[in-house]
Amino acid sequence: xxxxxxxxxxxxxxxxxxxxxxxxxxxxxxxxxxxxxxxxxxxxxxxxxxxxxxxxxxxxxxxxxxxxxxxxxxxxxxxxxxxxxxxxxxxxxxxxxxxxxxxxxxxxxxxxxxxxxxxxxxxxxxxxxxxxxxxxxxxxxxxxxxxxxxxxxxxxxxxxxxxxxxxxxxxxxxxxxxxxxxxxxxxxxxxxxxxxxxxxxxxxxxxxxxxxxxxxxxxxxxxxxxxxxxxxxxxxxxxxxxxxxx
Numbered sequence: 001x002x003x004x005x006x007x008x009x010x011x012x013x014x015x016x017x018x019x020x021x022x023x024x025x026x027x028x029x030x031x032x033x034x035x036x037x038x039x040x041x042x043x044x045x046x047x048x049x050x051x052x053x054x055x056x057x058x059x060x061x062x063x064x065x066x067x068x069x070x071x072x073x074x075x076x077x078x079x080x081x082x083x084x085x086x087x088x089x090x091x092x093x094x095x096x097x098x099x100x101x102x103x104x105x106x107x108x109x110x111x112x113x114x115x116x117x118x119x120x121x122x123x124x125x126x127x128x129x130x131x132x133x134x135x136x137x138x139x140x141x142x143x144x145x146x147x148x149x150x151x152x153x154x155x156x157x158x159x160x161x162x163x164x165x166x167x168x169x170x171x172x173x174x175x176x177x178x179x180x181x182x183x184x185x186x187x188x189x190x191x192x193x194x195x196x197x198x199x200x201x202x203x204x205x206x207x208x209x210x211x212x213x214x215x216x217x218x219x220x221x222x223x224x225x226x227x228x229x230x231x232x233x234x235x236x237x238x239x240x241x242x243x244x245x246x
Contacts, residue, residue, distance in 0.1 A: 003049055010060055015215075015241060018056040054216035066178035066211040067166070068097055074111045077127070077154060081113065082172035084126055090115045091165050091174045095191055097181060101206040102199055109152050110191045114159040124156050140193040148194065155191050162224060164217050178211055179218035186234070187227050201238070208240045215241050 009024050010016050018041070025032050025040060032040075041058075044050040050058045070078065071094050078092045095110040115123050124136045133153040135142070147153050165174040176184070182204050185192045195203075207213065215235070222231040235241045 002044075006049065007060060014061060015053055015057050015059050018058070021050075021058060051212050052214075053212060054214055057215065059212075063210060063212045066207070068093055068175045068178075068181070070094060070168075070175065071096070071109060071111075073109075073152065077111055077113065077131070078168075078171070078173040080130075081115075081123060081127075085119060085123060086172070088116050088119045088123075089174070090119075090123070090159060091163065091176055093176050093181070098185065098192075098195075098203055101203040101210075103202070104199065108148070108150060110147070111152070111154045112191060113154060113156050114163070115156060117158040120156055120158060127154060127156075138190060143191055143193055147191070157190050160224060162221075164221050177214075177217065178207060179214055180221055182207055182213070183218060183222050183225060183227070183231065186222075186231055187225055189225075204235075205238060205240065 006024070010020075013020075021041070022032075022037055025037060029036075041050075045052060050060055051063065053059045070092065074092055074094050078090075081088075081090060081092075091114040093112045095108070095112060096106060099105050113123070120136065124134060127134045131154060133147075133150055134156070135147060135153060136156050137158070138147060138155060147155070164177040164180045166177055167174050185195060185200050185203060188195060188200075219228055219232060222228040
């Protein structure tokens, strides 16, 4: 009953605020207090009726949580780094994650390793001892000349503090969240220089359609990269978000 009523009330909204949800409940529970309302939200989330997509933002849309699956090669690289450098934070991903969201399939698989800047060179030289095609902070020209035609490569770039990451279960390394990945391709962070604007738009739109995207997390990271307003305006223009919470 509550699902149908909620769907009818919010049928024209992809996202609604906590205040809007409170006003919905007040229509039938005029004496509703904040503690009871907090319990209502908890129950709705526990039952999967609503999903939190930001700070005080919710959605009824049935979407999945995104989880990046590393290739076997990237997993081995991550395990090797975490074994050798036990005290550093780093994040690892595969460039082929974009293939899920675009019609153009990319055959090259770049392993992107983001490492605290003070340890970048140490990790770089360590990997070069046992692995070929390792590149340190390649720029767009270097990527085009030396890397783009390779079947696989390892690309090391600096780790940005307060980056949204996900700790791998039973592992000592992290992978990016979907929010981080989308911001990185939007700003064409290495190695995504090669993506066209239309491809980036397609990837972001398909990701929003398929997965739960926490816009608070996404915009906080975009702000760290100096692109918050630009990305915010892009998402509003493409009607991917309706409610903004700064």
